[in-house]
Amino acid sequence: MSEEQEVVTVVNAPVYLQYNFTAGAAPARFLAQLKKGKLTGQRRAEPEAPVYSPPRGSCPASGRPTEQEVELSDKATVQSFTIVYIPIPGNVIEPPFVVANLVADGANISFIHLMSDCDNSEVHIGQRVQAVWKPEEEWDYSMDNIKYFKPIDEPDVPVEKIGKLSVTGQEG
Amino acid sequence: MSQPEVLNQAFELGYTYTRSTGPVIGRFFTELRNRNIVGIKASDGRVVVPPMEYDPDTAEELSEFVAVGQQGEIVSFAWVKEPRAAHPMDVPFAWAMIKLDGADVAMVHCVAAASEDAIATGARVQAVWADETIGYITDIRCFKLV
Numbered sequence: 310m311s312e313e314q315e316v317v318t319v320v321n322a323p324v325y326l327q328y329n330f331t332a333g334a335a336p337a338r339f340l341a342q343l344k345k346g347k348l349t350g351q352r353r354a355e356p357e358a359p360v361y362s363p364p365r366g367s368c369p370a371s372g373r374p375t376e377q378e379v380e381l382s383d384k385a386t387v388q389s390f391t392i393v394y395i396p397i398p399g400n401v402i403e404p405p406f407v408v409a410n411l412v413a414d415g416a417n418i419s420f421i422h423l424m425s426d427c428d429n430s431e432v433h434i435g436q437r438v439q440a441v442w443k444p445e446e447e448w449d450y451s452m453d454n455i456k457y458f459k460p461i462d463e464p465d466v467p468v469e470k471i472g473k474l475s476v477t478g479q480e481g
Numbered sequence: 482m483s484q485p486e487v488l489n490q491a492f493e494l495g496y497t498y499t500r501s502t503g504p505v506i507g508r509f510f511t512e513l514r515n516r517n518i519v520g521i522k523a524s525d526g527r528v529v530v531p532p533m534e535y536d537p538d539t540a541e542e543l544s545e546f547v548a549v550g551q552q553g554e555i556v557s558f559a560w561v562k563e564p565r566a567a568h569p570m571d572v573p574f575a576w577a578m579i580k581l582d583g584a585d586v587a588m589v590h591c592v593a594a595a596s597e598d599a600i601a602t603g604a605r606v607q608a609v610w611a612d613e614t615i616g617y618i619t620d621i622r623c624f625k626l627v
Contacts, residue, residue: 322498
């Protein structure tokens with residue numbers, strides 16, 4: 310063995326898995342509405358049934374189909390959040406950035422999205438936010454149609470009310 | 482609600498692992514980079530290729546590296562009619578257990594052959610080196626029939 314050369318101590322052993330992802334009926338419906346600039350959820354066809362967004366087609370509590378589509382507001386409440394300081398390989402967003410669980414007005418379950426146009430140190434649970442959409446000509450079947458959510462000047466939602474607002478927000 | 486169109490999208494999940502070789506496989510790869518193949522001597526005198534860190538029978542630590550030949554004999558093989566994207570060749574080839582000259586156990590690698598009929602158990606093969614070696618098993622591009 311030649312001594313001048315460095316001894317091999319590590320090897321690159323990447324694994325790449327290629328999927329063909331099919332959205333399924335309920336998420337496809339949700340994405341088709343997003344393409345039109347609308348946030349929607351689904352519920353069982355019952356008056357007090359909870360609204361799930363993004364919908365998966367069935368109610369996780371009862372297993373029954375969510376047959377009714379509900380249009381949601383693009384205003385939401387921060388249910389929880391995290392500030393990311395460590396860069397994630399392949400992610401174009403530069404840290405620090407805020408990732409939050411947000412509940413849209415009219416929905417009873419949170420989805421994950423970015424918060425921006427805000428002071429990271431002032432982000433808090435119960436904070437009111439609204440979607441900042443991309444220009445309409447860029448809308449696609451994607452949650453990325455919403456660039457991020459930014460804080461709005463509305464009073465905080467008490468913790469016990471988070472996830473329980475109607476589509477009209479705090480007024481409802 | 483109307484039935485939406487079916488939405489499909491390609492999606493790649495990648496794990497960019499870097500693995501530590503340990504001293505023995507590290508030495509094997511380092512030797513491959515220099516276009517040499519080494520095995521290791523086990524407690525019963527057998528030469529094991531690729532080398533292993535511990536004796537297969539006694540579990541004692543092994544350290545006696547032995548250079549083996551770049552030619553060997555096919556012990557068994559499987560012909561791949563339709564190579565897939567991850568395979569080392571884009572034309573039909575064989576995966577083979579190859580017992581290199583000076584080794585006592587066979588090592589798996591790929592063998593280039595014109596057709597399935599051209600290859601047989603017992604056939605002699607020779608290592609074909611990659612143009613540029615990096616210290617990995619693919620430094621041996623394939624084995625060819627001699």
